[in-house]
Amino acid sequence: MDRNPAREDLTPREIVAELDRYIVGQAAAKRAVAVALRNRYRRARLPAPIRDEVLPKNIILIGPTGVGKTEIARRLASLVRAPFLKVEASKFTEVGYVGRDVESIVRDLMEAGLALVRAEALERVRERARAEAEERVLDALLPPAAEGTTETDEDRARRTRTREKLRALLQAGSLDDREVEVSVSERATGGVDVLGRQGFEQTGVDLQSFLDRMVPKKSRDRRVTVREAMELKSAEAAEALIDRDEIAEEARRRVESAGVVFVDEIDKIAAGYTGGSGPDVSREGVQRDLLPIVEGSAVTTRHGVVRTDHVLFIAAGAFHVAKPSDLIPELQGRFPVRVELSALGTEDFVRILKEPENSLTRQYSALLAADGVEVEFTEDGVREIAETAMRVNRRDQNIGARRLFTLMERVLEEASFRAPDPALRRLRVDAEFVRSRVEGIATDEDLSRAIL
Numbered sequence: 001m002d003r004n005p006a007r008e009d010l011t012p013r014e015i016v017a018e019l020d021r022y023i024v025g026q027a028a029a030k031r032a033v034a035v036a037l038r039n040r041y042r043r044a045r046l047p048a049p050i051r052d053e054v055l056p057k058n059i060i061l062i063g064p065t066g067v068g069k070t071e072i073a074r075r076l077a078s079l080v081r082a083p084f085l086k087v088e089a090s091k092f093t094e095v096g097y098v099g100r101d102v103e104s105i106v107r108d109l110m111e112a113g114l115a116l117v118r119a120e121a122l123e124r125v126r127e128r129a130r131a132e133a134e135e136r137v138l139d140a141l142l143p144p145a146a147e148g149t150t151e152t153d154e155d156r157a158r159r160t161r162t163r164e165k166l167r168a169l170l171q172a173g174s175l176d177d178r179e180v181e182v183s184v185s186e187r188a189t190g191g192v193d194v195l196g197r198q199g200f201e202q203t204g205v206d207l208q209s210f211l212d213r214m215v216p217k218k219s220r221d222r223r224v225t226v227r228e229a230m231e232l233k234s235a236e237a238a239e240a241l242i243d244r245d246e247i248a249e250e251a252r253r254r255v256e257s258a259g260v261v262f263v264d265e266i267d268k269i270a271a272g273y274t275g276g277s278g279p280d281v282s283r284e285g286v287q288r289d290l291l292p293i294v295e296g297s298a299v300t301t302r303h304g305v306v307r308t309d310h311v312l313f314i315a316a317g318a319f320h321v322a323k324p325s326d327l328i329p330e331l332q333g334r335f336p337v338r339v340e341l342s343a344l345g346t347e348d349f350v351r352i353l354k355e356p357e358n359s360l361t362r363q364y365s366a367l368l369a370a371d372g373v374e375v376e377f378t379e380d381g382v383r384e385i386a387e388t389a390m391r392v393n394r395r396d397q398n399i400g401a402r403r404l405f406t407l408m409e410r411v412l413e414e415a416s417f418r419a420p421d422p423a424l425r426r427l428r429v430d431a432e433f434v435r436s437r438v439e440g441i442a443t444d445e446d447l448s449r450a451i452l
């Protein structure tokens, strides 16, 4: 289950196949994001003059609530080894945000890029760092001869033999719980960050890292287990082996050529959206603020100037009231790919309950198994849940697959409370059981509104 397929060069088919593991249906949306992602890879392989001409085909995902828009983006994030950021467009219309700093999107994307590249760099030096840590821990276990003492050749040979024996034990894990004293370096910048980062971001000067370098590192002796010592020393060695400037540079390159920004709730900044507060002007203002970033501009960050021309934007919105055509024309033009996600039906619900690797039936089975209850969901039980969800969605408010969450919770509420219980070893969730659990609620409109 821990299979990590994340690769930069996944083909569209592979991307869709990966998304299929978690998201039911919505083939068109999956295809669109897969193609857009692959195009980044294709573009990177073009010769320079034409490469710069190829602009990302930004996407708008349109669909009712709870059908998988955000879920697709979430899964995409873990799938592509690209700097990824999810923002809610509506947050920029909130009081205090008005007119504020849409550029923070790019800064946050850069931070995501840094974290990604850093993690990769640490992974690359892991073996070397571990070898280095091993030497330091061996030093601690068998301190070198004190200075000034004369050591005979024989002494030295014996010491070497002992050290190699210890190494074998260390590698076998036999010393893990033994205690040693090691020096642990700690950066003495704790008090410096109070200056705050906000102000420095715009200046483009990475003051923090400058200060980190200026302030001498303190180190302190600590008594820890060998296992902890290996971890501390590995981390320290890895840190020393990677080059901050190189990482920042690589992160900037990756953000510029492969960054993905998911702009959720974009319909809420369209003119004509009636759900929220705030005048249309502020919503249009946010669109105008977003425009340069989507069109391509240079944003100053703590780690240098980042160009956004080739960052891929995927926007999503329910567009119940407002339509994509209510967005300002310039912004519309920048999102040429429109994909509609379909409303989900009973069959989709059945599949959502059963198929995804993180499906609700799997989740509840695992949870209750932890308390010694073996839960079995029968075919007709699952179907009954799906049908009830459809009924309640149709009658009250259509919240899509989210209805399955409230319904499942209701169906398994009693068992969840009772477990662990020696009298409750097995639970068969069939249609009969589901009906008995939601009886009187699913049919009573007011009750159902409150509970389901």
Ligand SMILES: Nc1ncnc2c1ncn2[C@@H]1O[C@H](COP(=O)(O)OP(=O)(O)OP(=O)(O)O)[C@@H](O)[C@H]1O
Pocket: 022, 023, 024, 025, 026, 063, 064, 065, 066, 067, 068, 069, 070, 071, 072, 317, 318, 352, 356, 400, 401, 402
């Ligand atoms: N097609 C689907 N396949 C599997 N699970 C789904 C699907 N659609 C929705 N879900 C489940 O429902 C939850 C809500 O879906 P999601 O967050 O993607 O909604 P959304 O389309 O972004 O809606 P909104 O417009 O309200 O933001 C998800 O966390 C997921 O568990």
Ligand SMILES: [Mg+2]
Pocket: 069, 070, 071, 264
């Ligand atoms: Mg959403």
